[in-house]
Structures are given as C-alpha cells and as structure tokens.
Amino acid sequence: xxxxxxxxxxxxxxHLYKIVNMDxxxxxxxxxxxxxxxxxxxYEPDPYMSLELIRSVAPLPVRVVDIGAGQSHLVDxxxxxxxxxxxxxxxxxxIHETKxxxxxxxxxxxxxxxxITTLADIGSFDVWHDRAVFHFLTTPQxxxxxxxxxKKTVPVKGFAIMGTFGKxxxxxxxxxxxxxxxxxxxxxxxxxxxxxxRETEYTxxxxxxxxxxxxxxxxxxxx
Ligand SMILES: C[S@@+](CC[C@H](N)C(=O)[O-])C[C@H]1O[C@@H](n2cnc3c(N)ncnc32)[C@H](O)[C@@H]1O
Numbered sequence: 001x002x003x004x005x006x007x008x009x010x011x012x013x014x015h016l017y018k019i020v021n022m023d024x025x026x027x028x029x030x031x032x033x034x035x036x037x038x039x040x041x042x043y044e045p046d047p048y049m050s051l052e053l054i055r056s057v058a059p060l061p062v063r064v065v066d067i068g069a070g071q072s073h074l075v076d077x078x079x080x081x082x083x084x085x086x087x088x089x090x091x092x093x094x095i096h097e098t099k100x101x102x103x104x105x106x107x108x109x110x111x112x113x114x115x116i117t118t119l120a121d122i123g124s125f126d127v128w129h130d131r132a133v134f135h136f137l138t139t140p141q142x143x144x145x146x147x148x149x150x151k152k153t154v155p156v157k158g159f160a161i162m163g164t165f166g167k168x169x170x171x172x173x174x175x176x177x178x179x180x181x182x183x184x185x186x187x188x189x190x191x192x193x194x195x196x197x198r199e200t201e202y203t204x205x206x207x208x209x210x211x212x213x214x215x216x217x218x219x220x221x222x223x
Contacts, residue, residue: 024090024115025090025091025115027174027175027176028089028090028091028093028094029091029092029093031091031174032070032071032091032093032094032097033093037071037097038207039207040070040071040174040207041173041174041206041207041210041212042070042131042132042173042204042206043206043207044072044073044204045073046073047072047073047074047077047131049163049200049202049214049216050074050129050131050161050163050216051074051077051078053161053198053200053216053218054078054127054129054161055081056198056218057127057159057161057218057220058083058126058127058159060082061081061082061083061084062083062084062125062126062127063083063084063085063086063124063125063126063127064078064083064084064085064086064125064126064127064128064129065085065086065087065088065112065122065125065127065128065129065153066078066085066086066087066088066129066130067088067116067128067129067130067133067134068088068089068090068116068130068131068132068133069087069088069089069094069098070089070091070094070098071094071097071098071101072098072131074129074131075087075098075102075109076101076102076105079105079108079109084110085108085109085110086109086110086111086112086122086123086125087109087110087111087112088112088113088114088116088119088122089112089113090113090114090115090116091113092113095111095113099111110123116133116145116146116149117137117142117145117146118145119149120149121149121152122149122153123153124153124154124155125153125154125158126154126155126158126159127154127158127159127160127161128150128153128154128158128159128160128161129160129161130160130161130162130163131163132163132164132165132173132214134146134162134164134189135164135165135173135178135179135180135181136173136176136177136178137179138177138178138179143189147189147190147191147193150190151193151221154221155221156221156222156223157220157221157222158220158221159218159219159220159221160190160194160218160219160220160221161216161217161218161219162181162186162190162216162217162219163202163214163215163216164178164179164180164181164186164214164215165178165179165180165181165212165213165214165215166180166181166182166201166213166214166215167180167181167182167213167215168180168213169212169213169214169215170212170213180215181215182215183196183199183215183217186215186217186219187219190219192223193221193222193223194219194220194221194222195219195220195222196217196218196219197218197219197220198217198218199215199216199217199218200215200216200217201213201214201215201216202214202215202216
C-alpha cells in the first residue's frame, strides 16, 4: 500500500513552504480579481462593530493598522475620525481597489502588501485591528508568528481588536479552513502578554442574507 509522508513542521522542506505561502497569495488575488467588493461573504458596508470597539479604546486620534483589510470601508471611517491609518493585506488586487475607491485620500494612508505570517516589521501602532484574518491561521506556527509580529507592533498598553468566527459559526470561509474562537481559546492563542478586557458576540449577515456567528474581543498588551 502507498504510504503518504506526513511532514512535521520542523522537517517541512523550505521550497514547499514557499509554495504553500504562494498559493495563499494566489488564492486571495484570484478572489479579488473575480469578485466585486459587495460579492464576498464578509462584505459589510458599515463596519460598526469594529468602529465601536476602536472608539472605546481610542476616543482621540491614534495610529491604527487594519490587518488583512481587504476592501473594507473601515479605513475610510478611521481617516474621517482623524486616525493615522495603515492598511495591510496579502492581496495587491484588494489594496489596488481600495486605493482607487479612496481617490486622493489614499495618499494619506500607509499601504503594506504582505503576508502577516512572514512580515518581519511593520512599524509601531497603538491599535491593531483584525476582522476575519487570524481565524485562517490553522497551524500553531503561523499563529505564533502572528503574535510575535503583533507584539513587535503594539507597545505595552496598546490594543488588539480581534474579530473571528465564533464557536458554532462557519467552519470554512472562501473555501479555506478556519479556526473558531471564544474567550478562552483566543486568550490562549494570544498568550500571556495580552489581557482580554472586553468580548462580544456578533452576527454578520452575508450579502445573500446568511447569518454568521462572529466573536469580537479587545485585548490589551500588558507585558
Ligand atoms: C475574510 S477577508 C476579511 C477582509 C476585511 N478584514 C473585512 O473585514 O472586510 C480576509 C482578508 O485577509 C487577507 N489575508 C488572508 N491571509 C492573509 C495573510 N496571511 N496576511 C495578510 N492578509 C491576509 C485576504 O486577502 C482578505 O482580504
């Protein structure tokens, strides 16, 4: 009988690891090349939950980075509120489209194209916002790299606002596996440097009317 080799992470060949990462990028590029912004399941014309949570920790203008922002309208709203904003995404197509939408305002935004699990340094921000990106990291290694970059980016007393699929929510998104979170599992994934200070469940409705259970949390860096 033919045996399929199971690679442990440590022995996973570097050239194959690069191919996996390249596939991740190709996946998102093809999503944004083939769909309009309002045709994806995560589309939300008014990112009110993200805004409410950001306002609660940053009533005055601060530096905010939106991780895996896609074509979200959050950047427009944060700019209106006076924040200094960076938009990060693995997809150049998503960034290109958002820049086009924003017109001359786009020049005031910092644009970072890259994979959150391989970027070494993105600068310093008071608030890190992630809606529906962390849950795609299904290996402990990728989650550790994510948390390492988060700690490099957000100083002690700064905040991470995380929105993921909640327990009992969707099991896949965009055809990809995801991990669902609640307070205990998110706290454990973020590690001891972060304290969960607020949590809330939230139901997102897709453009075709399907409810999706989300879990949002505010974490503060404490060490
Ligand atoms: C489900 S969409 C959410 C988009 C946006 N946050 C929103 O709420 O509308 C996930 C986004 O994360 C981006 N993404 C996925 N994996 C990523 C990674 N490893 N690094 C950076 N961005 C990533 C995708 O290109 C996509 O725009």
